Amino acid sequence: MRKRITEEQARLLAAWLGSFSVVRDYSWPLQDTTVLHVRTVSGEELIVKASTTSHHIRREIAAHGATPAAAGGTHLTGRVPDLRHASAEAGILVTGFLPGTLVEGTPAEDDPETYRQAGSLLARIHRPAGESRHYAMALTAKTWSWLDRARGLVPEGQLTSLAQELAALRPGAVQLVSTHGDYQPRNWLYDHGQIKVIxxxxxxxxxxxxDLVRLSHQQFVGRPGLEAAFYDGLGKTMGPEDAALWRLENLNQAIGTVVWANQVGDGAFEQSGRTMVARVLAATRGIRPAGNPC
Incomplete structure (x- = not known):
């Protein structure tokens, strides 16, 4: 179970935690990341994440260091993991363990109160991170790259339409915040009526x-009550000033999902990307499925 931990990572764990036992293995084989729920000899429960190849470890460490509120400021204590130990060089981190059940696939996924709380938590996670005149340009370039790599995976007619829409977008300077990056029920926990984020x-x-793109293509589709509860908790909604950037984010995540999922062999996720592509294009033509503000 721990053979995926390198010698250097094992040395660090021993120095940080002493002896410990593995309670459960939550590892992500598609991303070459080891994720372990462990218990120390003193009974403390923790989460260990380790990888020598995935950039996600370094991003998570950076999130804790650069934006404390996104990773456990006092107003989020017990609602998000708190960082205990980390080494970006070795590709390993340790956080506190949050009790709860993943929301995805449970009755909580259909409960408006879940989304009200999730929206409220996201409002606290989103901390100002300055203005960028380069973000939109970089995201546009990345989306063009995804489109080039999507040939053979998406019908040519759809690729042409996506390219036309991408070429027409002209988002300018962007106000940045500390985003979660994968905000959806598979990363929410339900614990005795309380929602937590991991x-x-x-x-x-x-x-x-x-942070709203995935939800708009999944849980909000055909369920306006969930969407309304989320925005109520978030305390803001999208306005005309967000339209161009919203479209760009949707284009990027839709086509990016298809290409990335194909690369790692995740057929179900690849198909969900194709569904996203179709929904984005339908919104362009004025056909707006319920629950999708594209």
Whole structure:
């Protein structure tokens, strides 16, 4: 179980934790990341994440260091993991263990109160991170790269339409916040009526709308009550000033999902990306499925 931990990582764990036992293995084989729920001899329960190849470890460490609120400021104590130990060089971190059950696939995923709390938590995670005149340009360039790599994976007609829309977008300077990066029920915990947020491995400075794309293509589709509860908790909604950037984020995540999922062999996720592509294009034509503000 611990053979995926390198000698250097094992040395650090021994120095940090002493002896410990593995309670459960939550590792991510598609991302070459070891994730272990461990218990020390003193009974403390912790989460260990380690990888020598995944950039997600370094992002999570950076999130804790650069934006304390995104990783456990006092107003989020007990609602997000708190960093205990970390080494970016060795690709390993240790956080406190948060009790609870993943929301995805449980009745809590259909409960508006879950989304109200999740929206409220996201409002506290989103801390100002300055203005960028380069973010939109970089995201546009990345989206063009995804489109080039999507040939053969997405019908040519759809690729042409996506390219036309991408070429027409002209987002300017962007206000950044400390985003979670993968904000959806698979990264929320339900614990006796309280919602918690885990996994800051995709955290980065981005516009606030980035964290709403997945939800708009998944849980909000056909369920306006969940969407309304989320925005109520978040305390803000999208306005005309967000339109161009919102479209760019949707284009990037839709086509990026198809290409990335194909690369790692995740067929179900690849198909969800194709569904996202179709929904984004439908919104362009004025066909707006319920729950999708694209």
């Amino acid at each position: 996994d800051f491995g995709r955290a980065d400075a981005r516009p606030w709308v980035h």
